[in-house]
Amino acid sequence: MYTDPAQLHVPVLLQETIEALAPRAGGRYLDGTLGMGGHAFALLERVAALGGEPAQLCGLDRDSEALALARQRLAPFEGNVHFFHLRYSQFAQALDTLGWESLDGVLIDIGVSSLQIDSPERGFSFHADGPLDMRMDQQGLDDKPVSELVNRARMEELKSIIATYGEEPQAGRIAAAIVRARQLKPFRTTLELAAVVEQAYPAAWRAKARNHPATRTFQALRMAVNDELGELERFLDAILARLKPGGRLAVIAFHSLEDRVVKHRMKTWAQGCICPKSLPVCVCHHQPEVRILTPRPVQAGDEELARNPRASSAKLRAVEKLATAPEGQQATAAIPQDTPLDVRPRSRRERLRAREEKMRRRGSSGGWL
Numbered sequence: 001m002y003t004d005p006a007q008l009h010v011p012v013l014l015q016e017t018i019e020a021l022a023p024r025a026g027g028r029y030l031d032g033t034l035g036m037g038g039h040a041f042a043l044l045e046r047v048a049a050l051g052g053e054p055a056q057l058c059g060l061d062r063d064s065e066a067l068a069l070a071r072q073r074l075a076p077f078e079g080n081v082h083f084f085h086l087r088y089s090q091f092a093q094a095l096d097t098l099g100w101e102s103l104d105g106v107l108i109d110i111g112v113s114s115l116q117i118d119s120p121e122r123g124f125s126f127h128a129d130g131p132l133d134m135r136m137d138q139q140g141l142d143d144k145p146v147s148e149l150v151n152r153a154r155m156e157e158l159k160s161i162i163a164t165y166g167e168e169p170q171a172g173r174i175a176a177a178i179v180r181a182r183q184l185k186p187f188r189t190t191l192e193l194a195a196v197v198e199q200a201y202p203a204a205w206r207a208k209a210r211n212h213p214a215t216r217t218f219q220a221l222r223m224a225v226n227d228e229l230g231e232l233e234r235f236l237d238a239i240l241a242r243l244k245p246g247g248r249l250a251v252i253a254f255h256s257l258e259d260r261v262v263k264h265r266m267k268t269w270a271q272g273c274i275c276p277k278s279l280p281v282c283v284c285h286h287q288p289e290v291r292i293l294t295p296r297p298v299q300a301g302d303e304e305l306a307r308n309p310r311a312s313s314a315k316l317r318a319v320e321k322l323a324t325a326p327e328g329q330q331a332t333a334a335i336p337q338d339t340p341l342d343v344r345p346r347s348r349r350e351r352l353r354a355r356e357e358k359m360r361r362r363g364s365s366g367g368w369l
Contacts, residue, residue, distance in 0.1 A: 010114070011038030012311040013252060016298045017107060018042050020250045020318035025052035027104035030095070032088030032235065034059035035113045037070035043107075044077045054080050058094050062087045062137040066115055087137075089234035095242060102244045110232060111254035111314065112136075112222070124222060126194035126214050132187055134222045146225045150193060151186045155179045165229075165257065166220030174200045174217055194218070219255070232258055236265045240289060245323040248293070254313045259297065266292055266319050290319035 011017075023029065023043050031040045040057055047055040059074070059081055061067050067083055074081045084094040088108050095103070116124050116136065123133030123146065132147040150158075155175045163171035177200035178193070187193050197214040198206065206213055223229065243249060253259040269290040273282040297315035304311050 010308045010310075011035075011042070012109070012111070012308065012314040013298060013300060013304070013316045014039065014042055016316055017250050017252065018046055020293055020298075020316065021105040021107060021248050023047045023055055023105060025050050025055070027055045028100055028102075029055055029057045030091055030103050030106045031057060031059045032091055032106065032108040033110060034061040034070045034083070035063075035066050035109065036115060037073035039107055039109060040070070040081070041073055041077075043105075044074070044080065048077075057081045058084065058091075058098060058100070060084045060086045060088050060091060060094055063113070063116065064137070064139055066113060069115070087231055089231045089238075091235070092238060092242070101242070102247070103242055104244055104247050106239060106243060106247070106249045107251075108235065109252040110228070110258055111252065114310070120190075123190050124218070126190045126212065126218060129189050129191040132190055132193060134218075134225050136226050144225065146221045147187055149221060149225055150178060151182050161224045162217050162220045164220070165223040166216035167256070168216040168220065170201055170205065170213075173202075176200070190218075223255070223257075228255075229257060229261065232261055236261070240269060240321065243321045245321055248318060248320050249290075250316060250318040252314055252316050254315075259315045259317070262317050263297075266290065266317060269319065287324065288322060289324070290321050293318040293320055 017039055021029070021043060023046050025047055027047065029043060031043075034040060037059070040059055044055055044057060054077070057074075057077070057080060059067075059070060061070065062085070064085055067085055071083060082094070082098055084097075086094055095101075112124060116122050118125070120128040120130035121133075122135075122138075123130045132145060132150065134146040135143045137143055149161075153161075155178075158178060159171045159175035162168045162174055168174065174197050177196050178187075181187070181196045187196075194212070194214040197217045198212070201209070201213040239249060251262045253262055270288050270292050272286060272288050273284060274286045275282050275284045294317050297317050299315055300308075300311035
């Protein structure tokens with residue numbers, strides 16, 4: 001059991017995240033994955049050092065044990081921190097409770113915490129034996145332990161989960177081995193499952209594997225039982241509407257699938273013209289919603305990796321919300337309905353002419369049309 005989260009929890013990309021959020025006095029901030037409060041403490045400490053009005057922070061976590069430790073760590077900022085036992089996709093409930101319409105900054109760190117990995121009774125790791133659980137919220141009525149998934153799911157479903165979320169090339173062999181083993185005895189513990197997965201690996205693969213053969217399978221099952229990709233999608237669908245112009249969003253992801261979702265969503269938000277490529281000039285006048293602050297994901301340097309090897313897969317991406325055009329100035333249907341559009345496939349010469357015309361118009365207007 002952890003007693004001092006400040007000593008035992010090492011937040012990843014700490015300084016880089018605080019710089020990306022650029023917190024200011026009197027701002028309102030959301031930490032959707034509060035964990036043991038490392039990033040939140042640094043953010044509030046940075047604002048306190050600036051002087052002036054203290055920042056207000058809304059902290060969410062679906063893990064009640066983590067919330068208790070965060071309360072302990074953030075005690076110096078009592079009165080300025082508001083704790084909620086919620087998933088980060090449910091942030092609107094917390095903001096509405098507080099009466100906050102908008103935010104100056106948002107952070108989510110969507111990796112598994114040290115508290116969860118290092119507690120055998122939580123069942124996240126195969127390095128020590130424990131119940132096959134993996135729930136981030138053990139009190140959640142809708143969340144089922146991973147043992148139910150492993151012991152009841154059809155082989156094709158298991159194969160799909162392991163292949164998709166774990167990106168495991170041996171997903172078929174592993175799923176088949178799990179189904180065979182559970183017919184003799186239901187899985188109860190982490191080491192039982194890890195042993196079956198390891199034996200499902202071809203001997204040549206086991207000999208060359210850099211990590212334990214069960215690593216990807218455990219990761220995949222954890223993501224499935226906690227609906228981690230669905231949680232991320234729901235959050236991204238809603239968060240931009242609650243961010244102030246000039247407000248910033250920072251996301252730390254540890255898994256390639258999650259990072260890919262974040263990357264593509266941020267690119268979509270930052271996109272300007274969305275006209276069909278068949279049109280020679282922009283007629284939609286669509287404006288970017290954000291400015292991307294991290295053209296490439298920020299990753300841990302050698303010094304941090306020496307202190308905290310778990311930071312090796314962490315990737316930070318951040319955006320700043322842009323001010324939108326005043327109501328009525330942004331065209332939403334700029335093409336008259338009776339205007340015929342030529343959407344025939346164009347020759348190379350026609351495409352070059354259209355590109356030259358677009359560049360000429362862009363130059364004369366001083367920017368994007």
